Amino acid sequence: MSERLIGGRYVLERRIAGGGMGAIWLALDSQLQRHVALKLLADHRISSPDARQRFAQEAKAVARLHHPHVVQIHDYGVDGDVPYIVMERLEGEDLEALLERRQRLTPAAVVPLLNQAARALTAAHGAGVIHRDLKPANLFLARIDGEEVLKVLDFGLALLDVDAEARLQAKELAGTPRYMSPEQMRGQPGLDPRTDLWSLAVVLYRLLTGQFPFSADALEALRSGSVSPAVIPPSSVVPKLGVEVDDFFARALAAEPSLRFASVRDMAAAFSELVLTGQPAQAAKILVVDDEPDIELVMRMRFRKQIQEGAYEFIFAANGEVALEMLRQHPDTDAVLSDLNMPKMDGLTFLSRVGEVHPLVKVVIISAYSDMSNIRTAMNRGAFDFLVKPINFQDLKATLEKTLKHVAALRRMLRSTEENDLLRMFVHGGIVDRVISAVRVPQGGVGERVEATVAFIDLKDFTRVIREEQPEAALRRLNSNFEVIVPELTSRGGLVDKFVGDAVMAVFRGQGHLGRALDACLSVRQQLRALAFRSGDQSPYAHGVCIGVASGDLLSGSIGARALGRLDYTVLGDVVNTASRLASLAERDQILIREELGDRLSSSFECVAVGTRQLPGVSASVLISQVICRRERVLTVSDATPSVVPAAPSEQPVMAAKSSADLVE
Structure with a gap:
């Protein structure tokens, strides 16, 4: 535990991340009594004028961008000889850590991530800022106000248009090679936003396939400009992606910038449309959360007709912790059947966190009749309905049908709003983020x-x-x-x-x-x-x-x-x-x-x-x-908290009490 004071105001508590340019610390703002993330320039960089200039450039770049999908800068200064940047503290994980856990994501899961990154970069490019170092480690999935929000981090290599002439003459080679565009790898002057489109497309390719789109030899050919090697077709890595996705990446990763998408918004809209229109009618997806060892066999036997007809698809989790991960992997899930009493994460805790990863899914709670107090609590926390054990199959069937009908109505509402021409003028498909699976609506x-x-x-x-x-x-x-x-x-x-x-x-x-x-x-x-x-x-x-x-x-x-x-x-x-x-x-x-x-x-x-x-x-x-x-709130962080980087204070959600007629006292 460090008690070092920075800038006469910020008390360093513990180091939470680090890299070649510097380290990020969890710090307490002693004036406002809130926790922040504080970035210090690395000791071995302090004597470098270029490093100090780049550090200041990062603060200036982010200060231009007051955007919900860009990490926010609170303060900048120099303590003695050491420059520092004070940022909002974020809790969650970056996409690199997510990929290490998941290997790859489904197209439906990638759409909202891409759209959020696109909104951030649209704002940056509109303000004359080019990021130049987009990669999964610089895209952070933060938990804010009960939701998962993507934030773009680390503008340490950003180019600003403050001095347009200097930018045109800049020839420095900076960035992460596997994500750098061909023109960036060659150190060409006059980079424009299309270099960020290339980098984001590489990130997108990795999210979908778990691999890179070019071999080391192909990257060297791109750098030298001798040839323009083709992208490894993503469908050759994940066959179900299809040739349409191959065509998308052939354009997104074109060696010649003029052949790429015109803007990051256009690229995100094209991919969203590809995913939404390319999905065939699907079975209603139901997640069953229960630690009973025979639950999967029982559910498949009870609903074998619906499964055979393609009406229902079941996925399973043994506890709430696994269930949250399953929802991240299956964002097209429609309904959840969850037991209350489970190891690691019980049903009530799971229910309180469902909204973080899936705002549309409806949860049906299952428990013993003797546990009516907890069932009542679950309903007040937002459960859609409940069933008591021993479960009557006809009741279960009817409850599932009612729940799926309700979810279908919600999806219809979101889809009809997306198709509103006036809204489309202003949002450009932003509503697509919230309609992430095929719409099966009566x-x-x-x-x-x-x-x-x-x-x-x-x-x-x-x-x-x-x-x-x-x-x-x-x-x-x-x-x-x-x-x-x-x-x-x-x-x-x-x-x-x-x-x-x-x-x-x-x-x-x-x-x-x-x-x-x-x-x-x-x-x-x-x-x-x-x-x-x-x-x-x-x-x-x-x-x-x-x-x-x-x-x-x-x-x-x-x-x-x-x-x-x-x-x-x-x-x-x-x-x-x-x-x-x-x-x-x-x-x-x-x-x-x-x-x-x-x-x-x-x-x-x-x-x-x-x-x-x-x-x-x-x-x-x-x-x-x-x-x-x-109001500002003081947040406490224990040493058991996962590694975090630059979080807005989280409010306690104002929840509407929901109840069933059976629970009225």
């Missing part, structure tokens, strides 16, 4: 009651712009704001339900939905403020936003006219109306909530009472509060 609308949070984000005084500016200019101004707002919402699991004039309505469901919604709204406000400050009062971002947030019970279902072929999923209820009315009362950059909601948030967010207000269309006055910021 025709017709399905309604349900859900616990969710609605955020209504309105641009301040935009009506004046519509009156005074030309239509094209007004729409450009509006869309510039939406391009900032929508990614902040979707990156935190929000689903854009609709655009209403100059406002956006988003719905957050699942674990921690209220906290995620408020984090998204705070980030929207911060991003627009920063852009307005940099761009001036006449910029499109100078309007500010008026935000209303409400949470509770909603009706979710399809509405529209079947005769017109238009049935859209949406949410209805007082929560929607309240969020909209609060937004209409909000002043510029205010986030308004009902006061009773603020009481629930007091431990996680700083809220200030605004007073009594009359909501439009409501006769009775209500008490209103505004959300100021997220």
